[in-house]
Amino acid sequence: MMYGVSQLGYLVASALFVFALHWMNTPATARRGVYAGVAGTAIAVIVTWAEPSVIHHVWIVLAIVAGFAVGVPLSKVPLTAVPQRTALSHAFGGAAAGLVGTAEYYLRLAEGPATLTPFRMSALIAEIILGYLTLTGSLMAAGKLQEVRWVPQRPVTYPFQNASNFLLLGVALALAAALTMHPDAAWAPKLFPVIIVLALLFGVLLIIPIGGADMPTVIAILNSYAGLSAVAMGFVLDNKLLITAGALDGSSGLILAIIMCKAMNRSFANVLFGAFGQIQKTQAAGEARVYKSETAEGAAQVLEQASLVVIIPGYGMAVAQAQHKVRELYDQLKKRGITVKFAIHPVAGRMPGHMNVLLAEADIPYTDLAEMDDINHDMPQCDVALVVGANDVVNPAARSDKTSPIYGMPIIDADKARTVFAIKRSKNPGFAGIDNELYFGDRTWMLFGDAKNVIGELVKELAAGSGMH
Amino acid sequence: MANDFWPTVYVFVLASFIGLGVIRRVSRLLHTPLMSLTNAISAIAVVGAILVVGGDYPLRIRVLGAIALFASMTNIVSGFLITDRMLKMFKSDEKRGGANPDAARSPR
Numbered sequence: 001m002m003y004g005v006s007q008l009g010y011l012v013a014s015a016l017f018v019f020a021l022h023w024m025n026t027p028a029t030a031r032r033g034v035y036a037g038v039a040g041t042a043i044a045v046i047v048t049w050a051e052p053s054v055i056h057h058v059w060i061v062l063a064i065v066a067g068f069a070v071g072v073p074l075s076k077v078p079l080t081a082v083p084q085r086t087a088l089s090h091a092f093g094g095a096a097a098g099l100v101g102t103a104e105y106y107l108r109l110a111e112g113p114a115t116l117t118p119f120r121m122s123a124l125i126a127e128i129i130l131g132y133l134t135l136t137g138s139l140m141a142a143g144k145l146q147e148v149r150w151v152p153q154r155p156v157t158y159p160f161q162n163a164s165n166f167l168l169l170g171v172a173l174a175l176a177a178a179l180t181m182h183p184d185a186a187w188a189p190k191l192f193p194v195i196i197v198l199a200l201l202f203g204v205l206l207i208i209p210i211g212g213a214d215m216p217t218v219i220a221i222l223n224s225y226a227g228l229s230a231v232a233m234g235f236v237l238d239n240k241l242l243i244t245a246g247a248l249d250g251s252s253g254l255i256l257a258i259i260m261c262k263a264m265n266r267s268f269a270n271v272l273f274g275a276f277g278q279i280q281k282t283q284a285a286g287e288a289r290v291y292k293s294e295t296a297e298g299a300a301q302v303l304e305q306a307s308l309v310v311i312i313p314g315y316g317m318a319v320a321q322a323q324h325k326v327r328e329l330y331d332q333l334k335k336r337g338i339t340v341k342f343a344i345h346p347v348a349g350r351m352p353g354h355m356n357v358l359l360a361e362a363d364i365p366y367t368d369l370a371e372m373d374d375i376n377h378d379m380p381q382c383d384v385a386l387v388v389g390a391n392d393v394v395n396p397a398a399r400s401d402k403t404s405p406i407y408g409m410p411i412i413d414a415d416k417a418r419t420v421f422a423i424k425r426s427k428n429p430g431f432a433g434i435d436n437e438l439y440f441g442d443r444t445w446m447l448f449g450d451a452k453n454v455i456g457e458l459v460k461e462l463a464a465g466s467g468m469h
Numbered sequence: 470m471a472n473d474f475w476p477t478v479y480v481f482v483l484a485s486f487i488g489l490g491v492i493r494r495v496s497r498l499l500h501t502p503l504m505s506l507t508n509a510i511s512a513i514a515v516v517g518a519i520l521v522v523g524g525d526y527p528l529r530i531r532v533l534g535a536i537a538l539f540a541s542m543t544n545i546v547s548g549f550l551i552t553d554r555m556l557k558m559f560k561s562d563e564k565r566g567g568a569n570p571d572a573a574r575s576p577r
Contacts, residue, residue: 017510018487024503025494027559034553037510039547048516054523056531063522063535073544075550082551084500089508089548092540099537100517103530107521119474223504230511235477237517242482243477249511251488256500346497353500360558366498367562419474 002052009047009415010241013312016040017245021252031051044241064223079361080318082337083219087142089397090222094134097229098196101127104193104236113184122234125176129199130229136203138222144207144213146204147352156208162273165205206272206296211338215350215390217260217271222358224253258354263346265398265408289462296454299421300461301417306383306419309333310375312412313355316389316425326388327362329455332462341368343385343412345393385417387438389425395436420444424455502555507547515541 001048016036023033049060077085094284101423108115109303116124175195179188210218234242261268303309311330317323342364348355356369379385387394394414397404414420415438422439424446438444448453495503518541521534 005497011511014484017513018491020510021488021491021503021508024496024499024506025491025557026496027498027561030496030499030502030556030559031553033506034549034556037506037552038549041513041515041549042511044513044516047517048519049523051520051523053525054519055525056523059522060519060536062478062541063518063538066539068546070539071543071546071548072550075554077551079555082505082555085547085551086501086504086508089505089512089544092544093508093511093514096512096514096518096537096540096544099533099540100514100521103521103526103537104517105532107526110527194560221503223507227507227511231471231481233514235519237520238477239516240477240480242516243480245510245513247481247484248488248491249507251485252492252503253533255489255492256504259497259500299510344497351501352504353498353502356498357501357555357558360498360555360560363558363560365562366559369498369530371497396476445540 002050006047006051009043010292013040013044013047014241014244016043017248018417021248022438026449078321079357079382080120081146082322082357083144083215083354084145086351087138087145087219087222087450090219091135091138091142093226094131094138094229096131097226097233098128098131098135098199101131101236102192106189109184109467116183118180120236120430120450121180123232125179127229127232127236128196129172129176129202130225130232131197132196133203133206134222134225136200136227137207138203140204140207141215141218141222150181152336153212154209155211161205161209165202168198168202168205172202181376186199210304212270212350214271215348216265216347216352216354217257217264219351220253220260221258221272222253224250224257227251253360255397255438256359260347260352263410264406265282265410291439291446291448292444293448294421296447296457297461299445299447300465302419302421303333303384303386303458304336304462304465306333306338308339308341308378308382309384309386310341310343310379310382310414310417311386311388312348312390312414313359313388314345314348314390314393315354315355316391316423316451318349318354318358320389320425320453322388322451322455323358323362323364325358325452325455325459327364329460329462330368332459340372341375341378343371343414345372345373345412347392348390348393372410372412379416382417383419385414385420387414387420387422387424388455389423391424391436394422394438396441397435397437401437414438415441415444418443421447423449423451425450499556500561502552505548505555509545509552511539512544515545534562535568 017040020033020036023029119405172195179191227246230246231243330340394412396415398406398409398411420443518534518538521537522531
């Protein structure tokens with residue numbers, strides 16, 4: 001009887017999760033998706049808690065209270081810190097899977113090694129390897145995104161890096177195979193921790209060669225791993241809700257990673273093992289190239305004359321927290337009857353959809369946010385392209401320069417606009433360490449400075465200008 | 470035990486297809502909230518954690534379970550809350566009180 005009730009509960013929860021994701025297909029219904037997710041989770045927790053085998057209620061209450069105590073503040077981080085928060089929660093998800101897997105193994109070993117069938121054992125090992133590597137990998141990613149001092153921002157590479165990583169993974173898998181064959185051998189309980197340590201180490205090694213520009217893809221892949229570790233847990237516990245929810249998460253991460261890779265014209269393997277983003281050593285020396293810079297006043301005059309302005313935001317906007325100033329600029333331009341669109345490159349920022357959320361936070365209607373493919377048709381008609389802290393995603397070298405590391409990456413055609421203003425903090429190359437042709441174009445003028453200040457000045461100029469009419 | 474194998478694999482494969490089909494249609498605008506939502510959903514590992522922490526098992530096993538329960542619960546709480554917080558911010562031109570009701574559809 002109890003079994004029937006709990007299975008029904010899990011089934012309802014699974015259905016709610018599918019609906020939750022379905023409702024995310026448009027902003028109009030998206031919040032319903034959250035409620036469905038909450039309802040599904042609540043049902044699953046209650047049904048599980050009601051299992052007769054669950055008797056230590058105080059512990060459960062304490063752990064849940066602690067979860068709330070940490071979870072609520074974590075949900076209030078500024079939106080620019082959302083990539084770190086997401087990476088951190090992948091780490092938590094990985095930790096949960098790894099710890100439950102560890103507990104399950106020792107539990108079954110003590111109480112009934114016969115239940116450690118080869119199938120369950122391989123699922124268990126998949127669970128702990130995925131779980132623990134997601135834990136450390138995501139912590140590393142979060143550290144890079146948060147720019148923690150002892151986590152190197154630039155990719156760290158050394159000779160035979162990929163070879164040694166694969167060797168490490170190979171050793172872990174060989175040990176896993178041995179353990180699967182003999183889960184209750186005398187040496188097995190000692191071998192198990194070794195696999196855990198290898199998985200933890202592998203997670204770190206997997207992330208250190210990856211640069212900041214690849215973070216959107218890496219976060220998506222880690223999302224997928226966290227989901228797959230939940231699936232593996234579902235196999236171990238024979239729980240179909242876990243399998244369903246994990247599969248939804250896993251496929252979500254996979255699709256996002258594919259979208260990110262396509263948007264950079266790179267393969268999974270290249271992102272993971274390519275050590276992209278090192279400063280190029282082959283820079284042609286001696287060729288001093290000159291930027292043309294413009295004042296806020298001059299730029300404001302050009303903006304006023306425009307009829308279509310396309311704003312291209314990038315990570316620099318997030319760093320400078322400039323989204324609210326951008327919105328003031330948007331309002332100033334709109335007031336003059338100028339059409340303003342935002343061109344969002346899929347990999348702009350540090351996670352999928354990062355720019356959309358920041359602009360939404362600044363109360364810019366999502367109806368004015370355009371995807372790359374749609375806006376590129378309009379770029380030749382665009383009077384002013386305003387690049388706010390974006391770099392590689394507007395670099396024309398991606399179209400023309402076969403030697404460029406980003407050659408072939410789809411870009412926003414900012415260079416086709418009649419005038420380009422690029423706001424840039426410094427004269428250093430971007431995160432990918434590549435010089436940007438756009439900045440030296442005939443129709444490009446640079447506005448050097450912090451994005452927030454520069455846009456603030458533009459707004460001031462425009463506001464003063466309108467007062468004179 | 471061998472009997473359990475195939476049904477669970479079926480569930481996994483079919484759920485993955487559903488996942489791919491549903492996620493593909495998610496608006497690109499919402500990829501960040503999507504990620505925090507799936508994060509909260511996959512914290513359903515909470516089920517496994519409750520079974521471990523609440524069962525009549527040795528102390529060290531339950532400690533592992535308690536940490537796992539804490540981690541999953543953190544993800545559930547922060548994941549759903551931040552997703553909702555972000556989604557509240559997405560407004561169309563219409564809702565924002567803009568003058569252009571035609572622009573209420575997704576961007577061109």
